[in-house]
Amino acid sequence: MNRVASICFFLLISFISNAKQPPNIIVIMVDDMGYGGVSSFANQYYQTPEIDRLAAEGLQLMDYHSNGVVCTPTRASLMTGLYPQRTGSHLVFNASPEHEDYQRGLPKQVLTFPEALKQSGYVSAIFGKWHLGYKAEFNPLNHGFDQFNGFISGNIDAHFQYDRVGTFDWWQNDKLNEQLGYHSDLITDNTLEFIENNKDKPFFIYVSHGAPHDPLQARGSKIKRGPNKGKVPKWGIGQPTYSEKPGDNDWLMQHIVLAADEGVGKIRQQVERLGLADNTIIWFVSDNGGTTANHTVSELTRGKKADLYEGGHRVPGIVWAPKMVKPGISNALVTSMDIMPTNLVQANVILPKELHLDGIDLGPVLFEHKAQAERTIFWGNLDKKKGVVVRNGLALRQGSWKLVNDELYDLSSDPQEKHNIAQQYPQKLQAMQKEVKAMFNNALRDSPYDN
Numbered sequence: 001m002n003r004v005a006s007i008c009f010f011l012l013i014s015f016i017s018n019a020k021q022p023p024n025i026i027v028i029m030v031d032d033m034g035y036g037g038v039s040s041f042a043n044q045y046y047q048t049p050e051i052d053r054l055a056a057e058g059l060q061l062m063d064y065h066s067n068g069v070v071c072t073p074t075r076a077s078l079m080t081g082l083y084p085q086r087t088g089s090h091l092v093f094n095a096s097p098e099h100e101d102y103q104r105g106l107p108k109q110v111l112t113f114p115e116a117l118k119q120s121g122y123v124s125a126i127f128g129k130w131h132l133g134y135k136a137e138f139n140p141l142n143h144g145f146d147q148f149n150g151f152i153s154g155n156i157d158a159h160f161q162y163d164r165v166g167t168f169d170w171w172q173n174d175k176l177n178e179q180l181g182y183h184s185d186l187i188t189d190n191t192l193e194f195i196e197n198n199k200d201k202p203f204f205i206y207v208s209h210g211a212p213h214d215p216l217q218a219r220g221s222k223i224k225r226g227p228n229k230g231k232v233p234k235w236g237i238g239q240p241t242y243s244e245k246p247g248d249n250d251w252l253m254q255h256i257v258l259a260a261d262e263g264v265g266k267i268r269q270q271v272e273r274l275g276l277a278d279n280t281i282i283w284f285v286s287d288n289g290g291t292t293a294n295h296t297v298s299e300l301t302r303g304k305k306a307d308l309y310e311g312g313h314r315v316p317g318i319v320w321a322p323k324m325v326k327p328g329i330s331n332a333l334v335t336s337m338d339i340m341p342t343n344l345v346q347a348n349v350i351l352p353k354e355l356h357l358d359g360i361d362l363g364p365v366l367f368e369h370k371a372q373a374e375r376t377i378f379w380g381n382l383d384k385k386k387g388v389v390v391r392n393g394l395a396l397r398q399g400s401w402k403l404v405n406d407e408l409y410d411l412s413s414d415p416q417e418k419h420n421i422a423q424q425y426p427q428k429l430q431a432m433q434k435e436v437k438a439m440f441n442n443a444l445r446d447s448p449y450d451n
Helices: 003-012 049-057 069-078 111-121 182-195 253-273 336-345 427-443
Strands: 024-030 058-059 123-129 149-153 202-209 279-285 317-320 329-330 376-386 388-398 401-405 407-410
Touching: 003 388, 024 123, 024 253, 049 253, 049 279, 049 317, 069 111, 069 336, 111 123, 111 202, 111 336, 149 182, 149 336, 182 202, 182 253, 279 329, 376 401, 376 427, 388 427, 401 427, 407 427
Parallel strands: 024 202, 024 279, 058 329, 123 149, 123 202
Antiparallel strands: 058 317, 279 317, 376 388, 388 401, 401 407
């Protein structure tokens, strides 16, 4: 079913929605944060009190995984409920117009999270990072969002919003327009205003932080890109001199992460202040594993961003919903692509039978504490430079079994993937290798860019 037909279908059956207002949905996604970025997971340097409060009052997802090991794939899965290969979003959309992958973007014919929510009367906004296409046709407003304040690139200067190739990149809806301030604060402030303005209707907000991705800048750091490079912005005056030593009170990374942490607290407080907490679901997740530079990698997971080992995609995950979630810890296998179908059910959205999602509704598992059936999930890792593939790999999770290319691990006894047992289980290795290739090829067949 094409995009137009899908939207018409939703309009025709909108009367089916219950009289009770469906829940508000807020997805907070941080950028490049592994287990080591959150103290309730594995941050050994400092506390993240507001994220920790979400975890304490909500459900801490100890087996949550991003669908990508870099940013674009995960964001595509969150927006579509699909493996990123199906939308041709399995590699990073490059900011350089000369790069072949600059032309890619989230296909218009694919139904998105905010488009589906329109059936139940939602108003939707994205604040922060998009990274699902640079051309005008890929703007978030063309994918179901009603408001967009943020950037379309993979990263920007935290103060003056220039991307890595020197292009100014801060949008207010479909127009480039400067907003003065530190990027994490702008994202939070726009979110708070949107909640206030839409408190009487169901809303979906994608709070998409640029931290702790590089360039590594706190509120008082110097501008690193654009015409004001080298200057401290006026909102940075009076901030401390940052240390590069992990554990110091004025450690740069601590100040970067805590700005986002403060934003999490302000969003929760706004929801509570307006009396919306009993009908709001807040997700806190990361788009992929941490980096050595931002010190959010963890000894609990092998590897980091761009790796197919657990450290590349096993990341902090929390769901907070006071009237729906019993506080505690969940060991259910949850991925980015499950957030859309799980929330669509809560929003009383009925999808066309012809529309197949790869993600699944985990409401029964997360909200009703029912047992989870064993799942099989795959990851792909593809990167190219000047048209040449420089990194390509596949991983498969099947129960506690984990395949990483030609290596095999049992996560139930070896969660840090230290002991390759491929030689001990050659038949299992071969079967999983066959399955992951079949799953990858099946998904890639739907890509409009790779066939």
